[in-house]
Amino acid sequence: xxxxxxxxxxxxxxxxxxxxxxxxxxxxxxxxxxxxxxxxxxxxxxxxxxxxxxxxxxxxxxxxxxxxxxxxxxxxxxxxxxxxxxxxxxxxxxxxxxxxxx
Numbered sequence: 001x002x003x004x005x006x007x008x009x010x011x012x013x014x015x016x017x018x019x020x021x022x023x024x025x026x027x028x029x030x031x032x033x034x035x036x037x038x039x040x041x042x043x044x045x046x047x048x049x050x051x052x053x054x055x056x057x058x059x060x061x062x063x064x065x066x067x068x069x070x071x072x073x074x075x076x077x078x079x080x081x082x083x084x085x086x087x088x089x090x091x092x093x094x095x096x097x098x099x100x101x102x
Contacts, residue, residue: 026053031100058096061086070072
């Protein structure tokens with residue numbers, strides 16, 4: 001879908017590994033697409049890591065978190081991210097990448 005871009009993929013279920021990757025890449029990339037899953041609603045540490053880097057981050061959710069349980073309606077990450085895309089299924093990732101090139 002984006003042949004002109006060089007994309008790198010990283011996945012982890014570990015909060016610490018996500019923070020380490022943000023610190024390692026957060027000063028040298030044009031953008032970061034982050035689906036932090038349930039850490040969105042619980043991790044002040046990931047929010048702090050995003051706040052500490054210069055690379056813009058777009059928060060992504062496959063589902064519409066506002067149509068789910070009440071506790072999912074709050075994000076610690078949204079205030080420190082460039083934007084948030086939710087509810088468009090896997091297309092949410094394409095939309096997030098597009099936000100960096102438009």
